[in-house]
Amino acid sequence: MSFEAWLAFFVASWVISLSPGAGAIASMSCGLQYGFWRGYWNAVGLQIALVLQIAVVAAGLGAVLATSELAFGLIKWFGVAYLLWLAWKQWQALPQALDDSAAPRPIGRPLSLVLRGFVVNASNPKAIVFILAVLPQFLDPTKPLLLQYVEMGATMVVVDLLVMAGYTGLAARVLRLLRTPRQQRLLDRSFATMFAGAAALLATVKRAAT
Numbered sequence: 001m002s003f004e005a006w007l008a009f010f011v012a013s014w015v016i017s018l019s020p021g022a023g024a025i026a027s028m029s030c031g032l033q034y035g036f037w038r039g040y041w042n043a044v045g046l047q048i049a050l051v052l053q054i055a056v057v058a059a060g061l062g063a064v065l066a067t068s069e070l071a072f073g074l075i076k077w078f079g080v081a082y083l084l085w086l087a088w089k090q091w092q093a094l095p096q097a098l099d100d101s102a103a104p105r106p107i108g109r110p111l112s113l114v115l116r117g118f119v120v121n122a123s124n125p126k127a128i129v130f131i132l133a134v135l136p137q138f139l140d141p142t143k144p145l146l147l148q149y150v151e152m153g154a155t156m157v158v159v160d161l162l163v164m165a166g167y168t169g170l171a172a173r174v175l176r177l178l179r180t181p182r183q184q185r186l187l188d189r190s191f192a193t194m195f196a197g198a199a200a201l202l203a204t205v206k207r208a209a210t
Helices: 003-018 022-034 041-058 062-067 069-091 110-122 125-138 145-175 181-203
Strands: none
Touching: 003 125, 003 145, 022 041, 022 069, 022 110, 022 145, 022 181, 041 110, 041 125, 041 145, 069 110, 069 125, 069 181, 125 145
């Protein structure tokens, strides 16, 4: 992969990661609930799913998933159901009054947060279609493809980790401004609404035309 091609892909990776989506909403939600360091485990799960999706495309299975109505539908509707479940959990979250001494935040288990991020990304078939459409544009067919996929995958993961750190940290800092259960409840329900909105958008995604 030439430096010029990598640089173009690097810029594209920033644009892709900065675009608001279910992953960004999940990162902000975890930052709000658990703080930066604990909530950032969610971003690790997002990247594991991203690597899996890139591997699927590199193996040639991406085209099958993108054009198979059954496979596409199963993944999509599982993703819709999971986002709605996250919306319900966020809506039901119990607020805690905070004072200037910073009351402890709820403890989230790292493994469960990693799994949460993984499911959010892995259950979005749109990501497979998007990767399938974008990555080949930067491939040089005269050079080893595996190494190029590794380079692009590493680039996307590093960029996305940085972007999700921003989303997680921003939400974690917002929590410090909340002082009443009412304020926290409003923010929790705002995130619940965003999760539901992401589910509604995912429900409209259609598979690639055959």
